[in-house]
Each structure stands twice: as structure tokens, then as C-alpha cells.
Amino acid sequence: MGRSRKDRKSARDEYTDDDTMSTTSTVSSSDFNNGPEVEGEFDESTLMDQYVEALYQKRASIREAGLKGLIDAFTSTDLTDFAEGQCETLSSRFINSxxxxxxxEAAQGARALGLLAFTVGDGSNAQQILADATPHLWKVARVGSSPAARSASLQALGHLAFIGAVDLEATEATMELLWSLINHRRSVEDQKTGINSPPxxxxxxxxxxxxxxxxxVDSQKVSSHHLQSSLPVLSSLLNSEDLALRTAAGESIALLYEMTNSSGFAGDVEDSVDDIVPPVSRPSNSSVASSARATVPEDEVIEQMKALSVHAGGKGQPKKERAALRSSFRELLAAIEDGVAPQVSVKLPAGNTLKFNSWTEIIQVNAIRRFLGEGFQTHMQGNPLLHEIFDFVPQSEKRNTLSTKEKRMLQSPNSVVSKARTEVMNRRRQNSQAQKIGDFSASGYNSD
Structure with missing residues (x-):
């Protein structure tokens, strides 16, 4: 299902303004000024204009209210026409935040940029957003003081490049930026490199x-370059005290192995990665890259995975969370040893279901679900970009399914509806019997 960017083409259904701007919303005037809170009904186009206008205000709280309103709108509604019509304005204001x-505010601005790209699709608009936003997102990610803003900027960078990068060179340019933080080690060179040590x-x-x-990325490129440069660093991250970092490293390793195997480059599981991954040459005075100097044998990676599949949880972690982590690493181990990915299903409205059976697809859908949040369902139903990425055609009509409570209320023999239906049927029987008796009496009277 998941596809590389070069195979995707932007396709948009044409909607009228009435289709996308016909609903009404309740807005509080106190979001944008210091006056008393007064609620009223506004046409959605008016409300969206107010959110955009808020982004020009000097007060940060007003700008944040505008950003929140736009983020909520982008995640809950199809705003293709609005986004395409005001793409330049929206992009510049989000970058300003x-x-x-x-x-x-910086975190909200970064997320809004990503949502804007998802909405306009993988055309020239997304390419321009990526070009304009990258320097500012990277600055926050590199030297920002807020971990939340740094994380949001990195997520936005990834998704902007996923949608808007025009070729492999543009994709790998963003990957190199991201890798410099992944492979960063606290050192005296932090001031020289201009990177705040990332948590x-x-x-x-x-x-x-x-x-x-x-x-x-093309699997041959992964085999020839990314595996040999990335695996030693990812192996070291499996030893991190942070459980989320361990898991993310494990998933990246599983993806590397899957893509390498699909290219036909790797040998059997028993072969050593020494056959695939030659020692990585680094400058001797570079402490940032020190973890990547040595080759990591495949059996060492497998042993790390086996250990984490038994003892993945950290001290003090809830029992349920420890069990989930062990299960996760068992799946990752199966991907490395046997080339088997877990079967993942995602239920959507209208009875639609997405099914995935490769780490390439799972990595993509999980990343997009995390970024879109509650808007994932909305975008999967109406966003042509996601339809193209996941090769998905949504059903046009919703199935008439009832919840358990609705079935009990409407279909149970003891429900009000069933009792009313029974009463109507009994009345009909009584009327029918009375009519028959009347007809019989009339027939008997006439025969006399």
C-alpha cells in the first residue's frame, strides 16, 4: 500500500465553495480580544478568516488561539479549496509563529505547516512550503529550548519532505539533517556544531x-548506503535507557533489513553483517560520529533484540506497558530473523479497513496517524493524497450499522420499538378478525 513519493501524483476532486464552507460554528470572541465572552453563530468562511486574522496579532495568546482554530479545522474538515486559495498566506504566517x-506557539506553527501540506497535496504548493519552512524548522529543532517545539519541528520536517520533496536528493538532504540529531553525542563541540544536546x-x-x-528511498540505495552508515548507530540506541528511543531504533532496524532483503542485496540470516556493512570511516577527532566507527555483526543485533524481547521494560514501568514492549520487540526480531512483518489492520468509517503487512507500510501509516491525530479518519476518507499513498478507495456510502446499545433499543424483543410493532400487529389482527365476523354476519343475513 505505502508508496514512494516519485510514484504519487496529486489528484483532487473539485468541490464548490458551498461544499467546504457551508457549515456553521460557534466561536467565542474572547479568543481574539479582551472583551467579554460573547458566543454567536458564524459561517465557517467567516470563522476561518478570523483565525487567519489572529495570526497577524502581536499578542502571542491571540496567535495561539488562531493556530489552534486552524489546526482543529484542518483535522476535522476537508479544507482543500481554502488551503489552496490561501496557501502562501497560511504558510508565511505559520512560519512566522x-x-x-x-x-x-512554535510547536503549533510546525504542526500547522504539516497539516497544510497534507491538505494541498504533493504538488508545487507542498514543494514551496518545504523550501520556505525548512531553515526555520531546522533552527528550532537544532537550538530550540523547548523539547516539545523541537519535536514538533522535526515531525513537520519529516512530513513536509515526505510530501513535498521532488526527488531522492531533496529527501536525503532532509534525512541528513535529521540524522545529525539522531547521531548527536553531548560533547565540547556542541558550541562549534551549533546543536543543543537533544533529549x-x-x-x-x-x-x-x-x-x-x-x-x-529506493531499496538499492538503502542497501548500498544507508544500511552501512546507520546500523551501528541504531544498534547503540537499542541500549538507551529511554524505552521509546529503543523501540524507534528497533523499528528503524527492522525497516532497514526489510528494504535490504527486498533489494536482493543481503545474504542469509546466518551471514554476518560484516559481509554487508564494511567498517565505517570517520574522522578520528569526531566524537559525534564515534558510535559509527565499528562494524556491528548481525548476530550481535539479534542478541540485542532477543534480550529486549524478554526484558524490554524499564524499572518502575507498568506491567501492561512492559508486556507491550516485549511483544513489540518479538515482532521486530521476527522481521530481522525471518523477514516477517506483523499484520496490521486499521478500521475506518463506512466499513472500510486498511491492511498492512510490511514494515514500510507500517512505518508510513503509524507516522501519518500520529501526526494527523484525530484527523486521520477524516483525511483517509476525503484526502486524495492519502488515497494515493495507501492505494485506497473509500466506500462512498456508509453502512447502516447499529451499535450494541442501538440494537438493544431498536431490535430487542423488549425494546420500545418491538413492543410498539407488536401492538400494531395485534391491532391489525383484531381489526381483521372483526371484519371477517362482520362479513360473515352480513352474508348470513342476506341468505335468509
């Missing part, structure tokens, strides 16, 4: 975004 905003949560976001882009 990334540039000048504090942690929360584990920031590395997780960078690694997930990197894996998303890796899933679009």
Missing part, C-alpha cells in the same frame, strides 16, 4: 521522521 513564537524525546521524533523518509 515558528520563528518568533515561544515553545507552544531522548527529540531523538525519538528525529528517528521516526528519518524512518518515514527512509521508507520512500
Amino acid at each position: 515558528v520563528k518568533v513564537g515561544a515553545g507552544n 531522548a524525546s527529540v531523538k525519538v521524533s528525529a528517528l521516526m521522521a528519518w524512518s518515514l523518509l527512509l521508507s520512500t
Whole structure:
């Protein structure tokens, strides 16, 4: 299902303005000024204009309210026409929030940029958003003081490149930026490199975004370049104390092995990665790349995975979470040893179901679900970009299915509907019997 970017073409159904701007919403005036809170009904186009206008205000709280309104709208409604008509304006205002905003505003601005790209699709608009936003998102990711803003900027970078990068060179340019944070080690060179040491949560976001882009790279390129340069670093991250970072590293390794095997480059499982991954040459004075100097044998990676499949949980972690982590690493181990990916199904409205059976697809759908959040269902139903990525055609009409409660209320023999139906049927029987008796009496009277 998941596809590389070069195979995708943007396709949009044409809607009228009435289709996308006909609903009404309730807005509070206190979101945008200091006046008393007054609620009223507004046409959605008016409300969207107010959100955009808020992005020009000096007060950060007003800009944040505008960003939140637009993010909610992009995740809950198909706003293709609105996004395409005001793409340049929206992109510049979102970038402004990334540039000048504090942690929360910068994080919201980064997410809004990604949602805008998802809405306009993989054409020239997305390419321009990527070009304009990358320097500012990367600055926040590199030297920002807020971990949340740094993570949001990295996620946005990954998705913008996933949608808007025009070729492999553009994709790998973003991957290199992300990798510099994944492979970063705290050192005296931090001031020289201009990178604030990233906490584990920031590395997780960078690694997930990197894996998303890796899933679009040609498998031969993965075999010849990314495997040999990435595996030693990812192996070291499996030893991290942060559980989320361990899991993200494990998923990236599973993806590397799957793509390498699909290219026909790798040998049997018993072969050593020494046959695939030669020692990685690095400058001797580079502490940032020190973890990638040595080759990591395949059996060592497998032993790491086996250990984590038995003892993946950290001390003090809930029992349920530890069990989920062990299960996750058992699946990752199966991918490396046997080339088997888990079967994943995602239920959608109208009885639709997405099914995935490769790590390439799983990495893509999980990344997009995390980024879109509650908007994933809406976008999967109406967004041509996602239809193209996952080779998915939604059903046009919803099935008339009832919940358990509705079935009990409407179909149970003791429900009000059933009792009313029984009463009507009894009345009909009584009327029918009375009519028959009347007809019989009339027939008997006439015969006399």
C-alpha cells in the first residue's frame, strides 16, 4: 500500500465553495480580544478568516488561539479549496509563529505547516512550503529550548519532505539533517556544531521522521548506503535507557533489513553483517560520529533484540506497558530473523479497513496517524493524497450499522420499538378478525 513519493501524483476532486464552507460554528470572541465572552453563530468562511486574522496579532495568546482554530479545522474538515486559495498566506504566517513564537506557539506553527501540506497535496504548493519552512524548522529543532517545539519541528520536517520533496536528493538532504540529531553525542563541540544536546524525546521524533523518509528511498540505495552508515548507530540506541528511543531504533532496524532483503542485496540470516556493512570511516577527532566507527555483526543485533524481547521494560514501568514492549520487540526480531512483518489492520468509517503487512507500510501509516491525530479518519476518507499513498478507495456510502446499545433499543424483543410493532400487529389482527365476523354476519343475513 505505502508508496514512494516519485510514484504519487496529486489528484483532487473539485468541490464548490458551498461544499467546504457551508457549515456553521460557534466561536467565542474572547479568543481574539479582551472583551467579554460573547458566543454567536458564524459561517465557517467567516470563522476561518478570523483565525487567519489572529495570526497577524502581536499578542502571542491571540496567535495561539488562531493556530489552534486552524489546526482543529484542518483535522476535522476537508479544507482543500481554502488551503489552496490561501496557501502562501497560511504558510508565511505559520512560519512566522515558528520563528518568533515561544515553545507552544512554535510547536503549533510546525504542526500547522504539516497539516497544510497534507491538505494541498504533493504538488508545487507542498514543494514551496518545504523550501520556505525548512531553515526555520531546522533552527528550532537544532537550538530550540523547548523539547516539545523541537519535536514538533522535526515531525513537520519529516512530513513536509515526505510530501513535498521532488526527488531522492531533496529527501536525503532532509534525512541528513535529521540524522545529525539522531547521531548527536553531548560533547565540547556542541558550541562549534551549533546543536543543543537533544533529549531522548527529540531523538525519538528525529528517528521516526528519518524512518518515514527512509521508507520512500529506493531499496538499492538503502542497501548500498544507508544500511552501512546507520546500523551501528541504531544498534547503540537499542541500549538507551529511554524505552521509546529503543523501540524507534528497533523499528528503524527492522525497516532497514526489510528494504535490504527486498533489494536482493543481503545474504542469509546466518551471514554476518560484516559481509554487508564494511567498517565505517570517520574522522578520528569526531566524537559525534564515534558510535559509527565499528562494524556491528548481525548476530550481535539479534542478541540485542532477543534480550529486549524478554526484558524490554524499564524499572518502575507498568506491567501492561512492559508486556507491550516485549511483544513489540518479538515482532521486530521476527522481521530481522525471518523477514516477517506483523499484520496490521486499521478500521475506518463506512466499513472500510486498511491492511498492512510490511514494515514500510507500517512505518508510513503509524507516522501519518500520529501526526494527523484525530484527523486521520477524516483525511483517509476525503484526502486524495492519502488515497494515493495507501492505494485506497473509500466506500462512498456508509453502512447502516447499529451499535450494541442501538440494537438493544431498536431490535430487542423488549425494546420500545418491538413492543410498539407488536401492538400494531395485534391491532391489525383484531381489526381483521372483526371484519371477517362482520362479513360473515352480513352474508348470513342476506341468505335468509
